[in-house]
Amino acid sequence: MEERERRFGFGVLGEMELFYFAELSLWGLLLCGLLLYVAVRELDPVYLNYLELGMESPESFSTSIMKPIRHILSERKSRKIALFLLINTGYMVVEFVAGFMSNSLGLISDACHMLFDCAALAIGLYASYISRLPANNQYNYGRGRFEVLSGYVNAVFLVLVGALIVLESFERILDPQEISTNSLLTVSIGGLVVNVVGLIFFHEEHHHAHGGCSQSHPHSHSHSHTHHHDQHSHDHTGHHREDHGNHHECITVSHECLEKSCSDHGDHHEHHSCNTHGDTMGSVGVVISTLLIKYKGWLVADPACSIFISVLIVASVIPLLRNSAEVLLQRVPRMHEQELKEALNDVMKIRGICGIQNFHVWSFTNTDVVGTLNLHISAETDKASTKAHVSRILNDAGIKDLTLQLAIMAIQIPSRQLFIDGEWREPVLKKRIPIINPATEETVGDIPAATTEDVEIAVDAARRAFSRNGGKDWASTSGAFRAKFLRAIASTVLERKSELALLEVVDTGKPLVETASDMDGVASCFNYYAELAEALDAKQKASISIPVQSFKSYVLKEPIGVIALITPWNYPLLMAAWKIAPALAAGCTAILKPSELASVTCLELAEICRQVDIPPGVLNIVTGLGSEAGALLASHPHIDKIAFTGSTATGIKVMTAAAQMVKPISLELGGKSPIIVFEDGDLNNAAEWTIYGCFKTNGQICSATSRLIVHESIAADFLVKLIDWSKNIKISDPLEDGCRLGAIISKGQYEKVMNFISTAKNEGATILYGGARPQHLRKGFFIEPTIITDVSTSMQIWREEVFGPVLCVKTFSTENEAIELANDTDYGLGAAVISKDLERCERLTKALQAGTVWINCSQPCFDQTAWGGNKRSGIGRELGEWGLDSYLSIKQVTHYISNEPWGWYSPPQSSEELERSQKQN
Numbered sequence: 001m002e003e004r005e006r007r008f009g010f011g012v013l014g015e016m017e018l019f020y021f022a023e024l025s026l027w028g029l030l031l032c033g034l035l036l037y038v039a040v041r042e043l044d045p046v047y048l049n050y051l052e053l054g055m056e057s058p059e060s061f062s063t064s065i066m067k068p069i070r071h072i073l074s075e076r077k078s079r080k081i082a083l084f085l086l087i088n089t090g091y092m093v094v095e096f097v098a099g100f101m102s103n104s105l106g107l108i109s110d111a112c113h114m115l116f117d118c119a120a121l122a123i124g125l126y127a128s129y130i131s132r133l134p135a136n137n138q139y140n141y142g143r144g145r146f147e148v149l150s151g152y153v154n155a156v157f158l159v160l161v162g163a164l165i166v167l168e169s170f171e172r173i174l175d176p177q178e179i180s181t182n183s184l185l186t187v188s189i190g191g192l193v194v195n196v197v198g199l200i201f202f203h204e205e206h207h208h209a210h211g212g213c214s215q216s217h218p219h220s221h222s223h224s225h226t227h228h229h230d231q232h233s234h235d236h237t238g239h240h241r242e243d244h245g246n247h248h249e250c251i252t253v254s255h256e257c258l259e260k261s262c263s264d265h266g267d268h269h270e271h272h273s274c275n276t277h278g279d280t281m282g283s284v285g286v287v288i289s290t291l292l293i294k295y296k297g298w299l300v301a302d303p304a305c306s307i308f309i310s311v312l313i314v315a316s317v318i319p320l321l322r323n324s325a326e327v328l329l330q331r332v333p334r335m336h337e338q339e340l341k342e343a344l345n346d347v348m349k350i351r352g353i354c355g356i357q358n359f360h361v362w363s364f365t366n367t368d369v370v371g372t373l374n375l376h377i378s379a380e381t382d383k384a385s386t387k388a389h390v391s392r393i394l395n396d397a398g399i400k401d402l403t404l405q406l407a408i409m410a411i412q413i414p415s416r417q418l419f420i421d422g423e424w425r426e427p428v429l430k431k432r433i434p435i436i437n438p439a440t441e442e443t444v445g446d447i448p449a450a451t452t453e454d455v456e457i458a459v460d461a462a463r464r465a466f467s468r469n470g471g472k473d474w475a476s477t478s479g480a481f482r483a484k485f486l487r488a489i490a491s492t493v494l495e496r497k498s499e500l501a502l503l504e505v506v507d508t509g510k511p512l513v514e515t516a517s518d519m520d521g522v523a524s525c526f527n528y529y530a531e532l533a534e535a536l537d538a539k540q541k542a543s544i545s546i547p548v549q550s551f552k553s554y555v556l557k558e559p560i561g562v563i564a565l566i567t568p569w570n571y572p573l574l575m576a577a578w579k580i581a582p583a584l585a586a587g588c589t590a591i592l593k594p595s596e597l598a599s600v601t602c603l604e605l606a607e608i609c610r611q612v613d614i615p616p617g618v619l620n621i622v623t624g625l626g627s628e629a630g631a632l633l634a635s636h637p638h639i640d641k642i643a644f645t646g647s648t649a650t651g652i653k654v655m656t657a658a659a660q661m662v663k664p665i666s667l668e669l670g671g672k673s674p675i676i677v678f679e680d681g682d683l684n685n686a687a688e689w690t691i692y693g694c695f696k697t698n699g700q701i702c703s704a705t706s707r708l709i710v711h712e713s714i715a716a717d718f719l720v721k722l723i724d725w726s727k728n729i730k731i732s733d734p735l736e737d738g739c740r741l742g743a744i745i746s747k748g749q750y751e752k753v754m755n756f757i758s759t760a761k762n763e764g765a766t767i768l769y770g771g772a773r774p775q776h777l778r779k780g781f782f783i784e785p786t787i788i789t790d791v792s793t794s795m796q797i798w799r800e801e802v803f804g805p806v807l808c809v810k811t812f813s814t815e816n817e818a819i820e821l822a823n824d825t826d827y828g829l830g831a832a833v834i835s836k837d838l839e840r841c842e843r844l845t846k847a848l849q850a851g852t853v854w855i856n857c858s859q860p861c862f863d864q865t866a867w868g869g870n871k872r873s874g875i876g877r878e879l880g881e882w883g884l885d886s887y888l889s890i891k892q893v894t895h896y897i898s899n900e901p902w903g904w905y906s907p908p909q910s911s912e913e914l915e916r917s918q919k920q921n
C-alpha cells in the first residue's frame with residue numbers, strides 16, 4: 001500500500017515536473033506547431049473556393065510544406081535567417097537536454113528564451129512567404145495578419161512560461177536543489193556564443209536593410225487587390241443603395257511602397273535583434289550563475305538567474321504583445337493618429353467631396369496600416385481623380401491599403417400634396433410645378449400648384465378652425481395649450497434636421513452648412529414663440545391705470561383671425577417659421593403660401609404638423625404661383641391679415657390689394673444695405689464681416705450689406721484684403737463640405753444678377769473681382785463673388801437690390817459723408833458700422849435710417865430682437881415680442897364700477913315730478 005502511494009505520489013510529482021518542463025520544450029513546440037498549422041490552413045486561400053476564384057488547385061501537404069521552404073531558400077536574407085534558426089534550434093535542444101540533465105533551471109530558462117526566438121524566426125520566415133500570396137474575398141488585404149496572430153500566440157505562451165519559471169525559482173530558493181556543474185559551463189558558454197553570432201548577424205542585416213533593399217520587395221499587395229476589389233464593390237454597393245438610394249462605387253486602392261517595405265524589414269530585424277540582445281544577457285547570466293555554483297557553491301544563483309531570465313523574457317515580449325493586441329483589435333495606430341487627422345482635413349478640402357463616413361483605420365500587421373472610407377461626392381465629381389487624390393493623401397499619412405467607397409449624393413424629394421384642413425389634398429386642377437436643383441439644373445421632383453379653387457378651400461378650412469366650437473378648439477385656448485404644439489413642431493424639426501437641411505440645399509442651392517443652421521433657427525423660433533404663448537396667458541386682462549376711480553380698464557390680446565402668410569425662397573422654412581410660430585402662438589389660424597421656387601421644406605413642415613396632431617385647419621400650406629395662389633390670398637375678403645415677405649415690387653401689389661378692404665398687412669421687403677468701414681478697425685475682421693454680410697446665402701439676403709462704404713485711407717489695402725478673402729471662398733456644389741457659396745436659386749435670378757453686373761460694366765464701373773461663372777462649374781447657376789468699384793451713386797448697381805453675390809464699393813473721407821452715402825437709398829432694412837470708436841458707432845447708429853444696425857458685424861439675427869425695415873423695406877416688425885404683437889388684436893375693456901349714476905345729462909323727470917311741476921305752473 002505504502003509502496004503504491006509512494007509510486008502514485010512520485011507519478012503525480014513526475015507528471016507535474018513533466019508538465020512544467022516538457023511544456024516548456026516538447027509540448028510547447030508541438031502546441032506552437034499545431035497553432036501555426038491551423039492558422040496557415042485557415043489563412044491559405046488555396047483551400048477555399050479556388051475554382052470560382054480562378055486560383056490554383058489545392059496542394060498536397062508536402063507541396064504546401066515545400067513551397068514555403070523553396071521560397072525561403074530562394075532569398076539570401078531568408079537563407080541567412082533560416083540558417084540562424086537551425087543553429088538556434090539545435091543549440092536550444094542542447095540547452096534543454098543539458099538543463100534537464102544537470103537540473104539547472106537557469107539553463108532551461110535560457111533554452112525557453114531561445115525557443116521563443118526560434119518560434120519568432122520561424123513565424124517571420126513563414127510570414128515572408130504567406131504575405132506574398134494573393135488576397136482573396138476572405139482576406140481582402142492578404143494574409144499578413146498570420147504573422148501577428150502567431151506572434152501573439154507565441155508571446156502569450158512565453159509569458160506563461162516566464163510565470164512558471166518564476167514559480168519554480170521561488171520553490172528552489174526555499175528548497176535549493178543539487179545541480180551538476182559538469183558540462184554546465186561549456187553549454188552555457190556555447191549558448192552565449194550562439195547568441196553573440198545572432199547579434200552580429202542581425203546587426204549586419206539591420207544596416208543592410210536600412211542601406212539598400214529597395215529593389216528586393218515590391219509590396220506584395222499590389223497585384224492581389226485587383227481580384228477582391230470587385231467583391232468589395234459589390235457588397236458595399238448593395239448595402240448602401242438599400243439605405244439611402246444613393247449610387248456607390250467602391251475600390252480598394254493598394255500602393256507599391258518600396259521605401260516602406262524596406263523599412264518594414266528593418267523593423268523585423270530590429271525586433272529579432274532586440275530578442276537576441278535579451279538572449280545574450282540571459283546567457284551571460286547563466287555563465288555567471290554556473291561559475292557561482294561551481295566555485296562558490298551558491299545554489300541560489302540558479303533560481304536567481306532563472307528569475308532574471310524570466311524578467312528578460314517577459315520584458316522582451318511585452319512590446320510584441322501590446323503591438324499585436326492593438327493590431328488584432330483593429331485599433332487606430334497611435335503613431336498615425338495625428339497624421340490621419342490632418343489627412344482627413346485635406347480630404348475634406350478636395351473639390352467634389354460632400355461628406356465622410358465610416359472612416360476606419362487599423363494596423364493590419366505590425367507594419368501595414370489599412371483602412372476603409374466612404375465618401376459622399378457631388379454628382380459632377382470626377383470619380384477616378386477623386387479616388388486617386390484621396391488615396392494619395394491617405395497613403396502619405398501611412399495607410400498602405402485603402403478600401404474607398406464613393407457615393408453620389410442623391411436626395412429623394414418626397415412627393416406631397418396641398419395641406420388643407422389637416423390632410424393632404426390633391427390640387428383641384430391637379431397642376432404641379434417642377435422642382436429644379438439650382439446646383440445641377442436637374443428636375444428633381446415637383447410640388448402641387450394651388451389655384452383659386454384650392455385657395456378657397458384652404459381659406460374656408462382656416463376660418464372654420466378659427467371659430468370651431470366657439471374658438472375653444474384653438475383661437476381662445478390658453479397660450480400654454482398652443483405652446484405644446486409649437487414645442488412639438490420644434491422638436492420634430494430638430495429630429496429631422498439633417499434631412500430637412502439636405503432637402504433645402506437641393507431646393508435652393510444654399511450651402512449645406514447654412515441650411516443646417518437655418519433648421520436650428522426654425523426650431524428655436526418655434527420654441528421661442530412657445531415661451532411667448534405661455535407668457536401671453538399672464539398678460540391677458542392686464543389692468544390699465546386710469547385716473548378715474550369709477551372705472552376699471554384692462555386689455556385683451558386676441559388673435560387677429562385668419563392670416564395669409566406669403567413667403568420668399570431665400571430662407572424657405574425659416575421665413576415661414578418667423579410667421580407661423582407667432583401667428584399660431586397668438587391663436588390665429590393661417591394659410592402659408594411659400595415661394596414656388598422653394599416649397600419643399602414647407603411641405604415637410606405640413607407633414608410635421610400632421611405628426612404632432614395640430615387641429616385641422618389651424619395651419620394650411622398651399623404651394624403655387626404667386627400670381628395665382630398668392631394674389632388671391634392677398635385680395636381674399638375672408639382673410640383678416642396678410643403677413644408678406646418678398647420683393648418690394650410684390651409688396652406694393654399686396655399692399656394695393658389689401659388696401660381695398662383696409663386689411664392689416666405687415667411687409668418685409670427688399671434692401672440695399674450699407675456697411676461702413678472706418679480706418680481704425682482690424683482689416684481682416686472687417687474684410688470677413690464684409691464678405692459674410694454680402695456673400696452669405698449666395699448673396700440672396702434681404703439685409704445683405706451690399707454697399708461697401710470704406711474710408712479712403714484704407715480703401716486700397718482693404719480691397720486687396722477683400723479679394724484675398726473672396727478667393728478663399730469655396731464655390732461648389734452646396735452639398736460639398738466646406739462650400740460657402742452655392743448656386744443662385746433659378747435661371748431667371750442667375751440671369752438677373754448677370755445683367756446687373758453687365759449693366760454696371762456698361763455704366764462705367766470696374767469689375768474688380770469675380771463677375772462670371774466659376775470656371776470649374778460647368779452646370780448650375782453659379783456666380784463668383786463679385787466686387788465692383790468705380791461706382792457712382794446714380795448707377796443701377798448702387799441703387800437697386802441685386803439679390804446675388806455682388807458687392808459695390810465707394811469711398812468716403814468724413815463721417816458725415818459716410819452717413820450721407822449710407823442713407824442714399826430708397827430702402828432701410830439694415831446697416832453695419834465697423835469701427836473701434838464706440839462713440840462714433842453710437843452716433844452712426846442714430847443717424848442711419850434702417851430697421852437694424854450692426855456694430856462691428858453684419859447679419860447676425862436673434863429670435864428675441866426685432867426684425868423689419870424702414871422706407872421701402874417694409875412695414876412692421878417680426879421676431880421678438882413685436883412679432884407676436886403683429887398677430888394680436890388689442891381689445892381694451894372698460895368697466896364702470898361705480899354705483900353712482902353717470903350724471904352727464906339731467907335725468908328725465910318721473911311722472912309724479914312731472915305732475916307736480918305742471919301743478920306748480
Ligand SMILES: NC(=O)c1ccc[n+]([C@@H]2O[C@H](COP(=O)([O-])OP(=O)(O)OC[C@H]3O[C@@H](n4cnc5c(N)ncnc54)[C@H](O)[C@@H]3O)[C@@H](O)[C@H]2O)c1
Binds near residue numbers: 649
Ligand atoms: N425683409 C425681409 O425680411 C426679407 C426676407 C427675405 C426676402 N426678402 C425679399 O424677398 C425678395 C426675394 O424673394 P422672392 O423673389 O421670393 O420675392 P417675390 O416678391 O417674388 O415673392 C415672394 C412671395 O410672394 C409671392 N407672390 C408673387 N406675386 C404675388 C402677388 N401678386 N400677390 C401675392 N403674392 C405674390 C411669391 O409666390 C412668393 O411666395 C427680395 O427682394 C428680398 O429682399 C425680404
Ligand SMILES: NCCCC=O
Binds near residue numbers: 700702
Ligand atoms: N437672417 C435672416 C435674414 C432674412 C432676410 O433675408
